[in-house]
Amino acid sequence: xxxxxxxxxxxxxxxxxxxxxxxxxxxxxPGDVLIRTAYSGVNYxxxxxxxxxxxxxxxxxxxxxxxVAGVVEESSDIRFKAGxxxxxxxxxxxxxxDGGFAEYVRVPADWVVxxxxxxxxxxxxxLGTAGFTAALAIxxxxxxxxxxxxxKVIVTGATGGVSGLAIQMxxxxxxxxxxxxxxxxxxAYLESLGAREIxxxxxxxxxxxxxxxxxxxxxxxxxxxxxxxxxxxxxMQQDGVIASFGNxxxxxxxxxxxxxxxxxxxxxxxxxxxxxxxxxxxxxxxxANDLRPLHLHDMIxxxxxxxxxxxxxxxxxxxxxxxTVVEIAAG
Ligand SMILES: NC(=O)c1ccc[n+]([C@@H]2O[C@H](COP(=O)([O-])OP(=O)(O)OC[C@H]3O[C@@H](n4cnc5c(N)ncnc54)[C@H](OP(=O)(O)O)[C@@H]3O)[C@@H](O)[C@H]2O)c1
Numbered sequence: 001x002x003x004x005x006x007x008x009x010x011x012x013x014x015x016x017x018x019x020x021x022x023x024x025x026x027x028x029x030p031g032d033v034l035i036r037t038a039y040s041g042v043n044y045x046x047x048x049x050x051x052x053x054x055x056x057x058x059x060x061x062x063x064x065x066x067x068v069a070g071v072v073e074e075s076s077d078i079r080f081k082a083g084x085x086x087x088x089x090x091x092x093x094x095x096x097x098d099g100g101f102a103e104y105v106r107v108p109a110d111w112v113v114x115x116x117x118x119x120x121x122x123x124x125x126x127l128g129t130a131g132f133t134a135a136l137a138i139x140x141x142x143x144x145x146x147x148x149x150x151x152k153v154i155v156t157g158a159t160g161g162v163s164g165l166a167i168q169m170x171x172x173x174x175x176x177x178x179x180x181x182x183x184x185x186x187x188a189y190l191e192s193l194g195a196r197e198i199x200x201x202x203x204x205x206x207x208x209x210x211x212x213x214x215x216x217x218x219x220x221x222x223x224x225x226x227x228x229x230x231x232x233x234x235x236m237q238q239d240g241v242i243a244s245f246g247n248x249x250x251x252x253x254x255x256x257x258x259x260x261x262x263x264x265x266x267x268x269x270x271x272x273x274x275x276x277x278x279x280x281x282x283x284x285x286x287x288a289n290d291l292r293p294l295h296l297h298d299m300i301x302x303x304x305x306x307x308x309x310x311x312x313x314x315x316x317x318x319x320x321x322x323x324t325v326v327e328i329a330a331g
Contacts, residue, residue, distance in 0.1 A: 006102030007308055009049055011060040016052035018064055018309065025106070028063075029098045032077040032109040035086060037070040038121040040100035041128035042308070042324040043161065044248060047315040049095060058096040065100030066093045066273070069115070069124040070329075077109035085115040087124045087284075089132055090273030101308060103329055113281060116288035125325050126300045127165065127287055133272040134166035135283050135291045137221050137243035138173075140268045144241045148174040150218035151237055154199070156180040157223030157248050158190050161323045166221050167193045168293035178217070180204070180228070186321065193295065206231045211258040215240075226250020233259040233267065245270035248318060302327050 003022040010017055025034070043066055048054030050064050069087040072080050080086065091111045093099040098106070115124060146153070153170055157163045158179035170177045171194025179195035187198045206227040213235040220232045223246035232242055233255045244267060259265040275283070293299075299322030303311060314320045 004103035005305065006063045006098070007050070007065070007305070008061050008063050009057055011057075016049060016055075016057050016060075018050035020306075023063075023102065025104060028102075028104065028106045031106040033075045033080050033086070033107055033112050034073040035068060035070040035088070035105045035107070035112075036073045037068050037100060037103055037105055037328040039069050039125035039328060040065045040326040041067045041125040041130070042311050042315065042326060043067065043129045044246070044315060045129075046094060046101075047312040050309065051312050051316055053316045056095050058092075062095065063098035063100075063102045063105075064094045065102070065326075066090060066095070067125060067128040068093070068100030068105045069121040070105070071121075073104070075109065079109055080112060085121055086112050087115055087121075088112055089129045090275065101305065101326065101328075110277065113277075113284055116284045118288040118292070122325065123296065126296050126323055127293075128323070129272055130161035130323055131165045131287055131293070132275075132280075132283060133162045133245050133270060134169055134221070135287050136272055136275060136279075137166060137245055137270045138169055138291065139283060139286070140243050140270060141219050141221070141241050144266055144268065145239075146219045146241055148176070152176045152178050152197075152217055153219035153221070154178040154180055154217045154232070155195075155221045155223075156228050156232070157246060158195065158198075159183050159186050159321045160223050160246075160248065161320075162245065163221065163223045164193055164299050164322050165293055165296075167195050168295060168299075169291045171195070172294060173290070175219075182318065183321075189321065192298065201228075204231065208234075210234065211256050212262065215263065219243075222246060224249035226252055227254075229253055230255045233265060236263060236265045239264045239266075241266040241268065243268045243270050245272070299323055300325055
């Protein structure tokens with residue numbers, strides 16, 4: 001087989017730096033299933049890995065891309081055969097195992113999810129880790145008794161990939177969604193996704209030192225962390241439940257025990273990458289059915305693999321909107 005293109009990340013003087021290289025199949029990490037990539041997608045973690053803005057790479061050099069959707073080229077595992085449409089998200093992809101920013105990806109069969117009926121390979125990467133994380137977070141909130149009748153649900157980092165998808169899913173399920181954003185000019189976009197209220201970050205006193213604020217939210221999905229997550233803990237209703245999945249604004253969490261012991265607030269962690277296969281498959285089934293965003297394509301832009309590196313700086317600066325799908329060998 002001929003050489004193929006890949007976006008590989010190197011350690012250059014202690015800093016991660018990505019660039020295009022030509023690889024052969026012998027260069028790829030071992031695995032049972034060889035996938036011909038149709039699409040990948042860009043997640044915040046990919047931007048951290050490729051630019052070195054965050055220390056997420058655990059093995060150099062490594063082909064970037066935490067997500068891939070494509071067609072099985074060959075498999076030594078009986079669960080998969082040539083021609084099957086499949087997807088892989090998370091695990092070590094793009095950080096300690098060669099990932100999706102390449103024309104071929106080889107992975108352990110235990111990581112591979114058959115493409116759910118009703119989703120195309122493009123849809124799978126329009127959702128990607130972002131959609132999977134949004135759905136997993138909603139699933140966890142529901143398991144903790146959140147329903148549309150409980151009250152308002154706030155989504156932070158609202159214009160981001162995970163959060164935009166979460167807003168659509170929650171709105172379709174009948175929740176009253178409040179979008180918290182730093183971007184004054186994106187109100188119409190957030191309303192088009194289904195947000196009923198827009199709250200600007202500048203209008204919120206995130207750094208107040210009160211142990212508790214006015215109780216406002218029955219549920220919260222947090223992409224931001226830091227002062228935003230601390231403020232959420234202080235402003236939840238009685239028995240409110242928060243799903244924490246991101247740190248786009250900070251990794252620290254300075255709060256007190258009062259939200260937990262006086263209001264019964266629950267703080268749930270969401271880790272998409274390590275989700276076990278039975279739950280993973282169930283969440284993908286929901287993504288193809290009741291959680292499938294009806295306006296998915298309205299929040300997607302598509303770039304060819306060659307333009308991949310242009311996507312990262314805006315994402316690191318918190319300036320991107322929606323999801324970016326990377327077209328690799330579609331069709
Ligand atoms: N736990 C998991 O399994 C998992 C999975 C996927 C992603 N994540 C994490 O979730 C977060 C979002 O990921 P993503 O792929 O959706 O990224 P994204 O598309 O870049 O969205 C991040 C959003 O956060 C907001 N933001 C950025 N910088 C900020 C700052 N300094 N202060 C406050 N808000 C800021 C911005 O929205 P506004 O301008 O609208 O506020 C931005 O659009 C990241 O931290 C990512 O690492 C975790």
